Amino acid sequence: MKAKFILPLLFVIALLMVGVPLSAHHGTGVSYDASKPVTLKGVVTEFRYANPHPQLFFDVTDEKGNVVHWSGEFYPNPAQLVQAGWGRKRSEAALTPGTQVTVTVAPARAGGPVGALLKLQNDKGEVIMGVAPGNANASPTPEPTK
């Protein structure tokens, strides 16, 4: 009973803490709804370590074999990622095409297979580029609304 109550509360707090950076460096966070996170298992098709925000493209195959091409953006930009120890070489090595990933995204309010990355893990369960709720490396750009 206790766990049933506390765990969702902790999750909400974690979401709210990462929710603050949603209006990130390029004002991009407005497009996404972090209150409705979606977790997907997919395969990396392309990774772009570029301005204004790095981007991850990955395929998600459903139970019927249908493939959906997802696009995701990272909140921090390269200048911020490099400060957090995730430079281009390390990031690209972690996300080569074919890498299996588990991705939690804040989906676009407009709908469609596009979102902002809230959590990113490889098939070993390792967090990639520091993208995990509450992790300062994932969101070094918390921007209050005020």
Added chain:
Amino acid sequence: MQKRLTLRIAMVLAGALVFTFTAFAQGGRGGILAHNPANDNKPFDKHDLNGVWSRNGSPAGYGGGGTCRDCGDRGYSNDVPPLTPLGQKMFDANKPSYGRNLNSPDAAAHPEEAIGRRRAVPPANGTDPYQSCNPEGIPRALIYPDPIEFTVLKDRVLQQFEWGYQVRTIWTDGRAPVKDPDLPRWWGYATGKWEGDTFVVDTYGFDPRTWVDHYGYPHSADMHLQERYKRTYYDTLELSMTIDDPKVYTKPWVSQLKKFRLIDQPKTIEGWKGLIEDICAPIEDVEEFNKRIRDPAGGIVH
């Protein structure tokens, strides 16, 4: 017993939540103040502005994000004077992507905030000039909580902004201000002088396409911006500003007091100390991002 324990834990968590929001609402992450009391008696020259200054709330002073706790927030000021009809038209045409989402319950719950802070739209539907990598201009670049390096030379003061990695020149060689230049500049025409212990900067001749702050407040080419800097401690620099732009605002607009922290130890990455090159380039990459991510996220499919 179990219910009591659960209740206590819930109260602690709720307290943490309130603290988190309170810290952010004050414009900071909590804990980081502009002035460190350990520097109370550290000697300094009130006329020395050299160094890396930041309004950022993180200990290192880098990374965008929130401001230090008592450094003011991310806008110019919440007390906006009435706009002129032209000013209102310009304000309505500017569609920012910062602040509370337009028409959201969150925006409705904060009527105490100026409307500029409650009208954010997705960047795909916005008009922020920085979306196209145009210069942020002044005073917007001064307000953003990333480091600014001041370099004082014999005849000028340079401000290098990490955000956008751009330089502004404030001339201190005694030249007269250019109040109505033929060609406005993104960073305006700035002159500076000391009045006692206050460094006063007057800037005219702004390109009207820059915004006053993240929230899309406009200005005309006739804006006169006065900045008043005062070093109050070894590690603290205060800034107050006044915008005089009768075409847009019906009376002078005084800023919230902004504070900067001296960053003694600039970030060192791969052995390279100094500002990060946080530059919005190349435009091809930005356009690619817009086409593949920003626009679809805003409901625009190419």
